[in-house]
Amino acid sequence: xxxxxxxxxxxxSLNKLMKKTLISVVLAxxxxxxxxxxxLMPGYEGLNVGxxxxxxxxxxxxxxxxxxxxxxxxxxxxxxxxxxxxxxxGAVSGIxxxxxxxxxxxxxxxxxxxxxxxxxxxxxxxxLFGLYVITHGHLTPGGGFQGxxxxxxxxxxxxxxxxSAFDYRRYSPQxxxxxxxxxxxxxxxxxxxxxFMEGAFLHNLGFLTAETGTLISAGSIPYINxxxxxxxxxxxxxxxxxxxxKTFEEDF
Amino acid sequence: xxTNLVFIILFMIGFYALVMKTNLxxxxxxxxxxxxAVFFWVISFSDxxxxxxxxxxxxxxxKFNDPVPQAxxxxxxxxxxxxxxxxxxxxxxxxxxxxxxxxxxxxxxxD
Amino acid sequence: xxxxxxxxxxxxxxxxxxAVRFDxxxxxxxxxxxxxxxxxxxxxLHKAADVALAxxxxxxxxxxxxxxxxxxxxxxxxxx
Numbered sequence: 001x002x003x004x005x006x007x008x009x010x011x012x013s014l015n016k017l018m019k020k021t022l023i024s025v026v027l028a029x030x031x032x033x034x035x036x037x038x039x040l041m042p043g044y045e046g047l048n049v050g051x052x053x054x055x056x057x058x059x060x061x062x063x064x065x066x067x068x069x070x071x072x073x074x075x076x077x078x079x080x081x082x083x084x085x086x087x088x089x090g091a092v093s094g095i096x097x098x099x100x101x102x103x104x105x106x107x108x109x110x111x112x113x114x115x116x117x118x119x120x121x122x123x124x125x126x127x128l129f130g131l132y133v134i135t136h137g138h139l140t141p142g143g144g145f146q147g148x149x150x151x152x153x154x155x156x157x158x159x160x161x162x163x164s165a166f167d168y169r170r171y172s173p174q175x176x177x178x179x180x181x182x183x184x185x186x187x188x189x190x191x192x193x194x195x196f197m198e199g200a201f202l203h204n205l206g207f208l209t210a211e212t213g214t215l216i217s218a219g220s221i222p223y224i225n226x227x228x229x230x231x232x233x234x235x236x237x238x239x240x241x242x243x244x245x246k247t248f249e250e251d252f
Numbered sequence: 253x254x255t256n257l258v259f260i261i262l263f264m265i266g267f268y269a270l271v272m273k274t275n276l277x278x279x280x281x282x283x284x285x286x287x288x289a290v291f292f293w294v295i296s297f298s299d300x301x302x303x304x305x306x307x308x309x310x311x312x313x314x315k316f317n318d319p320v321p322q323a324x325x326x327x328x329x330x331x332x333x334x335x336x337x338x339x340x341x342x343x344x345x346x347x348x349x350x351x352x353x354x355x356x357x358x359x360x361x362x363d
Numbered sequence: 364x365x366x367x368x369x370x371x372x373x374x375x376x377x378x379x380x381x382a383v384r385f386d387x388x389x390x391x392x393x394x395x396x397x398x399x400x401x402x403x404x405x406x407x408l409h410k411a412a413d414v415a416l417a418x419x420x421x422x423x424x425x426x427x428x429x430x431x432x433x434x435x436x437x438x439x440x441x442x443x
Contacts, residue, residue, distance in 0.1 A: 023271055031264050038256040044300055044318075052318045059319075060307050068305040068316065069413045072323040084327050091334035095341045133416070141306065141412035145330050149420045156428050213309045232330070236425060239337050243344070243432045258372050262379055269383040277388050277434060281395055284426070285379055288402055291414070299409040306412070322411045329414070333421045333429075340433035347437045 064209050065138040065218040073143065074224045078202040081224075082191065085184060085231055092180070092235045099242045110163040119161045127154055134229035138218040144228030151233035156240050164244060173241065176234045183231025190220045190227070255296040262289035276343050276353045280336055287332045291325045298322070368408055375401045392430045399423040 055072060065071040073081050110116065134147030155176075158167035194203035204219040211217060266289060269282025298321040305319040343353060350358045378401060382394035399422030406415035 020272075027264060027268060027271070030267065031260055034260050034263065035256075038260075044297055049318065052320050055319060056305070056316050057313075060313075066307040066309070067413070068307070068319040069323050069326065072319050073326065077323065080327060084331060087331050088334050091338045094338050098341050098345055141304070141416050143326075143413065145326060146413070146416045146420050149330075149417075149425055153420070153424055156425075160428075236333075239334070240425075240428060240432065243337070243341065243429065254369075254372075258376070261376055265376075265379045265383055273383070275386070275388070277430070277437075278383070278391065280430075281382055281391055284395060285382065285398070288398065288422070291418075292402060292405065295406055295409050295411050295414060299411075302410065304410045304412045317410050322414050325411075325414050326417050329417045329421055333425055336426060337429050340429060344433055344436055351438060353437055353439075 060212070063204055063218055063221065064212050065221050066213060067138050067141065067143075070138045070143050070221060070225070071218075074137075074221045074228075075204050075219075078191070078224065081228065082187060082202070085187060085228060088232060088235045089180075089184065092238050095239050096242050110166070111161050115161055119157055123154060123157060126150065126157070130154070130229075130233070134225055135215065135222060137225040138221045139213065139215070144225040145232055147225075148229040148232030148234075149236060151229065152236035152240065155233075155237035159241065159244055164241070167241065171237070173238065176238050176241070179230050179234035180238065183227040183229070183234065186227030187224055187231065190224055194220070255293060258296075259289050259293040262286075262292065274354050274356045276346070276355055277340075279355075280339050280343070283339075284332065284336060287328070291328060294321045294325050368405065371401055371405050371408070375405065388430075388434045392427060392434070395430070396423050396427045399426065 055068060055076065059068045059071045059076075060066065063071040063075045065075070130147045130150035130153075132147075133142035133150060134144055137143035137147070155167055155171060158164075158170060190205070191202040193205060195201050197203075197205060197207070204221070206219065208219045208223075209217065216222060263286055266282045266285030266287075269285065270279050273279060273282065298318045300315075300317060302315040302317040305316040305322065307313065346358070347353050352358060375398060378394050378398040382391045382398060385391055385394075399418055402422065403415050403419040406418055
């Protein structure tokens with residue numbers, strides 16, 4: 001379309017109006033289609049939920065994990081969690097590749113003294129809570145993913161409050177990379193151990209099972225939790241660190 | 253019924269932001285809203301009035317909510333965060349070359 | 364369940380509308396964070412504790428930090 005816009009402003013505004021009308025029609029059509037789609041759908045009781053009933057009934061007996069969601073994530077569908085870790089690894093690789101900058105610390109002064117002291121008192125408790133969420137994933141709500149993000153929040157706090165040079169000194173990118181690789185290798189190693197000992201990839205290791213409800217129970221689920229927690233935490237910390245580096249260059 | 257209506261409203265808000273807004277960051281926010289709408293729908297749809305799907309020590313099993321949709325939603329939330337970070341990284345790089353984040357003003361994309 | 368859920372859903376839709384409405388990115392991100400917090404309460408109301416924990420940590424915490432670090436290094440209007 002060749003419209004000389006300088007000479008005919010009313011044509012351009014008409015064009016824009018037509019575009020808006022068309023998009024509104026599309027939006028209304030999508031909304032109507034969604035509404036019609038839901039009117040055809042059965043309720044949850046009408047669905048075939050044999051798999052869910054099986055997991056609810058015998059999940060505790062099969063895996064020894066009190067938390068059934070952790071049992072699904074790290075035992076029944078552990079392969080999906082491995083794929084999810086791979087997706088996070090791909091995102092981290094892409095971000096680091098795109099934002100590849102010098103690995104030198106570019107620091108800001110950080111926030112004021114009061115904030116630094118307060119966060120200095122609070123940060124160990126945040127770390128403790130993150131470790132609690134990771135290690136008690138099979139007993140209480142939580143697990144590797146949530147606890148890992150809480151651990152990544154510590155790195156974010158260091159970068160914002162104390163300046164990114166502090167974060168670089170405490171947890172350098174090499175340390176984070178080593179932690180992420182270690183977590184992924186723990187996950188894969190437990191999966192391979194499942195092949196050799198139980199006959200299937202990522203099968204729950206039977207000889208690690210202890211009394212249900214104790215901290216070290218539920219087979220290999222706590223160890224997979226720890227691996228996934230460090231992998232996710234270090235990966236998200238790397239994402240934030242590579243996104244923030246350029247930010248404080250003016251304050252330097 | 254109520255859940256479906258809320259899902260449609262939230263999804264259409266996100267879709268509106270994705271289609272009509274020309275600011276690229278607003279588009280990422282719209283994507284996040286659409287994701288959140290789907291997750292809310294899945295959780296709310298699979299709620300059959302049971303308890304949290306965690307056994308309690310020393311108690312008999314009661315009626316639980318379905319753990320499978322919750323596990324899938326958990327997976328989706330984490331992936332959504334990493335894809336949002338990747339999209340924002342691409343926007344930062346685009347901004348470095350073109351100096352704008354308005355998608356109608358980026359040269360070379362629209363004719 | 365009914366009354367509390369309706370109130371929370373009204374605030375949810377309101378914060379989603381506000382996140383889309385404003386042109387300033389900072390206000391949108393703050394409202395997105397509020398959206399995630401209300402969604403956390405709704406997940407807890409629907410007895411999905413793990414999902415609520417994940418949404419609180421990721422949606423309200425990490426996403427906000429990542430969005431902030433993105434908009435802090437975007438320069439407006441250099442080559443217009």
